[in-house]
Amino acid sequence: MKIGVIGAGYVGTTTSIVFAKYGYQVTLMDTNLEKIKTLYQSKLPFYEEGLKELLHDYIVEQRLSFTNSMEEIMKECNILFITVGTPSLENGKADLSFVEEVVTQMAKYMDDYKVIVIKSTVPVGTGDKLNDILKNELKIRNKAPTFDLVSNPEFLREGKALFDALYPDRVIVGCESTKAREIMKELYKDVDTSILFTTIKEAEMIKYASNAFLATKISFINELARLCDGKGVNINQVALGMGMDKRIGPDFLQAGIGYGGSCFPKDIKALLALAFDMDTPMPILQAVKDINETQSQWFMKKVKQELGNLEEKRIAILGLTFKPKTDDIREAPALKVIDYLLKNKASVTAYDPQGSEHVKKIYPTVTYTPTPLQALEDADAVLLLTEWQEILDIDWECAKSIISNPLLFDGRNALSPSNMMKLGYRYFGVGNTNF
Ligand SMILES: NC(=O)C1=CN([C@@H]2O[C@H](COP(=O)(O)OP(=O)(O)OC[C@H]3O[C@@H](n4cnc5c(N)ncnc54)[C@H](O)[C@@H]3O)[C@@H](O)[C@H]2O)C=CC1
Numbered sequence: 001m002k003i004g005v006i007g008a009g010y011v012g013t014t015t016s017i018v019f020a021k022y023g024y025q026v027t028l029m030d031t032n033l034e035k036i037k038t039l040y041q042s043k044l045p046f047y048e049e050g051l052k053e054l055l056h057d058y059i060v061e062q063r064l065s066f067t068n069s070m071e072e073i074m075k076e077c078n079i080l081f082i083t084v085g086t087p088s089l090e091n092g093k094a095d096l097s098f099v100e101e102v103v104t105q106m107a108k109y110m111d112d113y114k115v116i117v118i119k120s121t122v123p124v125g126t127g128d129k130l131n132d133i134l135k136n137e138l139k140i141r142n143k144a145p146t147f148d149l150v151s152n153p154e155f156l157r158e159g160k161a162l163f164d165a166l167y168p169d170r171v172i173v174g175c176e177s178t179k180a181r182e183i184m185k186e187l188y189k190d191v192d193t194s195i196l197f198t199t200i201k202e203a204e205m206i207k208y209a210s211n212a213f214l215a216t217k218i219s220f221i222n223e224l225a226r227l228c229d230g231k232g233v234n235i236n237q238v239a240l241g242m243g244m245d246k247r248i249g250p251d252f253l254q255a256g257i258g259y260g261g262s263c264f265p266k267d268i269k270a271l272l273a274l275a276f277d278m279d280t281p282m283p284i285l286q287a288v289k290d291i292n293e294t295q296s297q298w299f300m301k302k303v304k305q306e307l308g309n310l311e312e313k314r315i316a317i318l319g320l321t322f323k324p325k326t327d328d329i330r331e332a333p334a335l336k337v338i339d340y341l342l343k344n345k346a347s348v349t350a351y352d353p354q355g356s357e358h359v360k361k362i363y364p365t366v367t368y369t370p371t372p373l374q375a376l377e378d379a380d381a382v383l384l385l386t387e388w389q390e391i392l393d394i395d396w397e398c399a400k401s402i403i404s405n406p407l408l409f410d411g412r413n414a415l416s417p418s419n420m421m422k423l424g425y426r427y428f429g430v431g432n433t434n435f
């Protein structure tokens with residue numbers, strides 16, 4: 001079995017490394033030549049801990065190779081994973097043009113049996129659509145349809161990609177052919193987890209349903225946090241108490257400034273768009289989206305209430321990425337916050353261990369500092385927006401002496417309110433603020 005992976009992003013690169021770890025021969029393909037060159041130099045085209053070392057080892061051991069040629073990967077590999085992006089279109093639907101382009105190209109070089117595995121997140125019914133495209137393209141070329149299509153959605157989280165891919169809670173395989181099912185079983189034989197075999201459409205829906213449910217937990221706790229704020233109820237304690245009930249579980253109940261990233265916002269929009277097309281409203285999911293979209297406004301209202309006019313105020317932002325341990329800034333709440341501050345003519349200084357270079361391209365007038373303490377100099381308020389360890393580890397006592405006004409807005413409830421208040425900060429969190 002030789003594995004081909006098409007799309008060298010977060011998912012494709014992690015998938016390739018993990019299958020190489022299981023001893024398979026893997027070729028990773030991308031049309032972006034810069035990415036392929038970077039990978040050839042044993043470098044990652046993004047930041048993710050734990051992958052670089054394995055990447056280097058597997059290149060040296062010749063288990064992992066790279067190409068920008070569809071012809072080459074189709075000649076060499078019999079199982080092909082599609083891991084290209086499915087970003088949002090203007091109307092919220094998933095843009096399937098990259099996935100469609102891949103299968104169209106595949107048909108040109110399909111001369112023997114292939115298992116085509118869709119790992120990209122795609123709406124229900126996409127498998128059927130891709131099947132039709134492939135069959136049509138093969139027919140045009142007078143070739144027999146010698147392939148099986150499989151849906152094998154990915155559940156890894158950025159920042160924990162390697163761990164999640166090595167130790168998944170489950171593997172979902174949507175598959176309607178016995179031959180492909182046996183191949184997929186063999187492929188995952190060393191992964192110590194349950195495999196659930198479903199239809200292709202069910203697998204597609206499981207992916208969206210899982211992300212939508214996790215986002216629902218976050219918006220639920222954020223809605224509750226708004227109710228707790230200023231009422232002497234700490235939302236962290238509420239989440240702790242709720243989470244002790246095994247039926248609820250403790251995960252994804254961390255109140256904050258809202259979820260971001262390349263997936264929750266886009267996947268929720270895509271599911272709502274599907275519901276709209278099917279004339280089946282999803283009011284819960286709509287509320288999840290609305291709460292998330294207004295969470296940063298709710299947070300900034302508190303900042304404005306405390307600071308009054310923001311013009312010329314020096315605001316220090318700690319954390320820019322949508323979560324720690326990634327350089328990904330897609331849909332990061334920090335972007336909305338910066339936008340609001342700049343529109344209100346505040347002067348913004350920001351620190352992030354990995355995200356600054358990306359944000360600089362969007363907001364060049366912000367001052368980016370190489371250390372967290374430098375960002376805090378003469379600040380009128382500090383906004384903690386991503387809970388990076390190096391931000392939590394700040395010597396807050398020492399920091400107080402360089403901040404102009406010890407006013408701290410903790411958008412991730414990542415610091416202890418009582419400790420910060422003992423140090424002399426006015427502390428505002430999300431659902432844990434007592435005044
Ligand atoms: N990022 C994440 O944590 C997760 C993402 N997903 C899903 O996986 C899919 C990929 O996501 P990411 O890895 O974040 O995307 P990404 O944007 O990081 O990478 C996609 C890659 O596909 C390449 N590409 C585009 N068209 C191509 C073509 N025709 N041929 C070859 N390569 C092509 C791009 O150059 C890019 O390198 C999406 O559907 C996403 O929703 C699923 C689970 C986790």
Ligand SMILES: O=C(O)[C@H]1O[C@H](OP(=O)(O)OP(=O)(O)OC[C@H]2O[C@@H](n3ccc(=O)[nH]c3=O)[C@H](O)[C@@H]2O)[C@H](O)[C@@H](O)[C@@H]1O
Binds near residue numbers: 252256322
């Ligand atoms: O489909 C995807 O791409 C992936 O989306 C999420 O993974 P990811 O977006 O990488 O990161 P999460 O850890 O889920 O965090 C998403 C956002 O929610 C926020 N969050 C998370 C948990 C929580 O309790 N509260 C909260 O505000 C995070 O700060 C972050 O902004 C899912 O967790 C993965 O299972 C899925 O594969």
